[in-house]
Amino acid sequence: MSGSKTYADYLELHTLLSLQGNDSELSNDEQHFMIVHQVFELWFRLVIIELKAARSLLLQPVLPEDDVPRIVHHLNRCIEIFRLMTSQWKVMETLTPQDFLAFREGLGTASGFESYQMRELELMLGLKQSQRVQEMDPLAHFRKLAERGGRDAEVLKILEAEEQMPTMGEILSKWLSRTPIQGSLAHDENDEEIVSEFVNSYLSEHKRIGERAVERMAENGVKNMDAVRERFESAHAAANDFLIPDGKISRARAGLLFIESYRELPLLTWPRILIDTFVELEQSLVLFRTHHVRMVERIIGRRVGTGGSSGVDYLDATLKYRVFSDLWTVRTLLIKKESLPGLINSEFYGFAGKEN
Numbered sequence: 125m126s127g128s129k130t131y132a133d134y135l136e137l138h139t140l141l142s143l144q145g146n147d148s149e150l151s152n153d154e155q156h157f158m159i160v161h162q163v164f165e166l167w168f169r170l171v172i173i174e175l176k177a178a179r180s181l182l183l184q185p186v187l188p189e190d191d192v193p194r195i196v197h198h199l200n201r202c203i204e205i206f207r208l209m210t211s212q213w214k215v216m217e218t219l220t221p222q223d224f225l226a227f228r229e230g231l232g233t234a235s236g237f238e239s240y241q242m243r244e245l246e247l248m249l250g251l252k253q254s255q256r257v258q259e260m261d262p263l264a265h266f267r268k269l270a271e272r273g274g275r276d277a278e279v280l281k282i283l284e285a286e287e288q289m290p291t292m293g294e295i296l297s298k299w300l301s302r303t304p305i306q307g308s309l310a311h312d313e314n315d316e317e318i319v320s321e322f323v324n325s326y327l328s329e330h331k332r333i334g335e336r337a338v339e340r341m342a343e344n345g346v347k348n349m350d351a352v353r354e355r356f357e358s359a360h361a362a363a364n365d366f367l368i369p370d371g372k373i374s375r376a377r378a379g380l381l382f383i384e385s386y387r388e389l390p391l392l393t394w395p396r397i398l399i400d401t402f403v404e405l406e407q408s409l410v411l412f413r414t415h416h417v418r419m420v421e422r423i424i425g426r427r428v429g430t431g432g433s434s435g436v437d438y439l440d441a442t443l444k445y446r447v448f449s450d451l452w453t454v455r456t457l458l459i460k461k462e463s464l465p466g467l468i469n470s471e472f473y474g475f476a477g478k479e480n
């Protein structure tokens with residue numbers, strides 16, 4: 125009867141608290157090690173639940189406006205969890221190198237590399253094997269483990285099913301491609317023309333700004349001007365490739381650029397908040413990885429990991445991973461407000477201000 129449930133019944137506390145190796149001969153340090161890991165895994169569980177909720181809202185073919193704050197809410201919870209986990213490494217660090225060596229061999233080849241929940245959430249966000257350190261392929265590892273059947277096979281099923289789902293990055297990009305640009309909707313008759321005019325005038329301003337910067341630097345006696353000029357030229361070429369990949373304008377990226385450029389327009393308020401939230405989510409994940417590897421370096425130095433990787437070197441390489449790469453790249457090519465192409469159809473965005 126639910127009325128007679130106790131706190132412990134509700135939380136399944138008896139089961140939960142029987143899972144820390146209490147009956148075995150674990151040392152105090154090893155119990156600490158196990159509990160800290162379990163706590164992280166519980167948080168991962170909640171992150172996955174929140175991401176799934178956000179994803180099912182985002183997957184709607186037409187996203188109702190009032191669902192955007194709901195998505196932001198779910199993502200914000202993930203961000204706070206990552207922030208909390210980032211500071212939790214300090215608890216792990218109370219384990220000294222010697223304390224760890226006392227029981228490390230007993231772990232065998234078990235490693236955080238096999239944290240299938242971490243892999244699930246990475247897959248949900250959209251981290252692909254092609255973006256990872258090549259020789260470290262978690263899915264291949266889980267495929268091998270699955271040959272043993274049982275739980276390992278179940279884990280593989282979950283991960284493979286996740287791999288088939290559209291990723292957050294892909295769903296977000298689809299949604300961005302529907303952004304009204306200069307008041308034009310993706311299916312409007314003149315949309316291609318309007319978007320192309322926006323992108324091309326943006327790019328020519330981007331080029332001019334680069335050229336002016338080069339002139340200023342030359343006037344100020346900056347050395348190595350050939351290299352500087354090349355840097356600005358390749359930045360402009362990169363901006364071009366970003367907005368017009370393979371010779372065709374990416375409407376999703378143009379939409380993203382439009383939102384980032386005209387952030388103050390009332391109709392763009394929630395889209396901008398959603399984008400900022402995705403950036404913050406990824407930033408919080410990067411910081412989580414960063415603090416993990418610095419903790420690892422402190423405890424095991426540069427020795428080989430229990431999973432067989434190069435340890436700290438490998439983990440440092442994972443800090444480059446970016447799932448929402450467009451959201452990061454667009455920051456590189458933003459230009460100041462006064463240089464933006466004049467806004468047209470401002471009333472479309474609920475903006476009473478003047479057009480320029």
Ligand code: HEM
Nearest residue numbers: 161164235236237239242420424429430431432433435442
């Ligand atoms: C003394 C504490 C710890 C040490 C020395 C340590 C060390 C390492 C090392 C060396 C790796 C690279 C893979 C390998 O070769 O094993 C790794 C990966 C990983 N660890 Fe830890 N770890 C510790 C604690 C934790 C905790 C508490 C968590 C929380 C769940 C965690 C989560 C992970 C994850 C998710 C990876 C995979 C990273 C990736 O492949 O992107 N680690 N860890």
